[in-house]
Amino acid sequence: DQVLHIVPETFQQVQHLQHLCRTLLLDLWKPLLPQDICAGEDLHIRVPAPLVKEVKDSLDRHMISYKVLIPDVQELVDQSMPGERSNHRQVPEGYVYTEYHPMEEIYQWMVQIQKNNSELVTQHYLGKTIENREMYYLQISQPSDKTKKIVWMDCGIHAREWISPAFCQWFVKEILQNYKSDPQISRFLQNLDLYVLPVLNIDGYMYSWEKDRFWRKNRSPQMNGTCYGTDLNRNFNSSWGSVGVSYNCSSEVFCGTGPESEPETRAVAQFIEQRKSDILCYLTMHSYGQYILTPYGSTTEPPSNSEELILVAKQAASALMGKYGTNYQVGPTSLVLYSNSGSSRDWAHTIGIPFSYTFELRDKGTHGFLLPSDQIQPTCEETM
């Protein structure tokens, strides 16, 4: 947020400024009311971050000169409260979103998030993993008398893709910190409920922290415990076992002993199946590659709403690029990447969820799975 200092020179400028303040509901620091804005007198307006560019452009167009009195309001607020972060109320104190966290800490984080934001967030049990760990998702829902459609997002289906759970946590934090001040987020929550599963493949994620950083699959024992792991993103019931998979446990793309053979897959599939008529959008976060992928992986036949799917994805990629210039490629997996079957994204679309996307986050291979933690913030900010 910025505070601008303007001294209007003409009556026309006064009128325009009044109009701007009224229509954008800008926070007037001096004077207090739009009707008290006068030519020749100091005007101080606080402009929320998402509107800064728009307001400045408007002032430029009307030849109204301004100075930036305060370039970063939040910084000042933080400084004025030593030893305390001003948004400690919304997010757990001291939780560092620009670092990777092991599963234990993510479990604790979920509990804290619900505790600190109980008017909006509830934590729900989804099911158990093969190693008997509990899977939880967070529901972010603004109380309202109208039934809302659902946007579902899961992260961490592949253990080694650490930037993915990091993004889910960041996403939740951003929503909760800004839903009151950011008009886009506020409108979003008025009309939609958000369901976020921060780590889908919990056993695998823990294994990648403790034993093998490049583990991908879950930890289900196969062949009498001589081999481990099914690729959960080949295990869903969409053309299962047909292409881009292996029937051999030793492969990274082992599709399991049958569709939904894995408890993690079943937990997610059952939940989504039950609510499918209310789910508008299914998002699944992966890395790496910088893609926004649409159905299908198992065939090059386009889905029924292909045009709309691609259009929305292209808009997202364009907005993403606007932040730091990062290039995301858009298209169906089968054309852009490779063939695969049994993916959660394909399955979600075939059961009727209209908008179904896989995001492959940063980067393009320079760091690959080992994305340095100093890239967590820019990756998450641009993807927001």
Next chain:
Amino acid sequence: QDSTLSCTAEVLYHLGSPSPAPAVQVTLEGELRATAGADQLFYHRVRSLEQELLAEDIPDSQGGVSPEMEPLHLLAWVASGYVIWQNSTESTRLQLAQVKRVKQVRRRDEYLEFDYLVLLHELVSQEIIPWQMRVLWHPQHGVQVTQA
């Protein structure tokens, strides 16, 4: 400090199996940064070590590379680039995922020699492939991959 140069490459995959390495023609627009200073620094640092250099997990789990390890990381990139080129086909996409281990091999001549164990990530199969390579380097004579 960072600069971006444009690089175009023409890649020809040969038919037939086993297929030989693809033919590559590269054009670079602009000039690469002069690195003689940094090269010399690294060269002398390693030459003056009392014990053979030994390092593991570059980058580490969190994606970090310490400044001292950065030259070894870069050297691994160059050397694995050669390995990837020699082993690529139209249906593979290989990337260096991590240097698992690098051990210096002492030499009598002026070359530096490193025994690398790297992990390559193959995008289509999603496999992580360990690969051993012997790498020779000299500030004036460049990189040679002698065993892959």
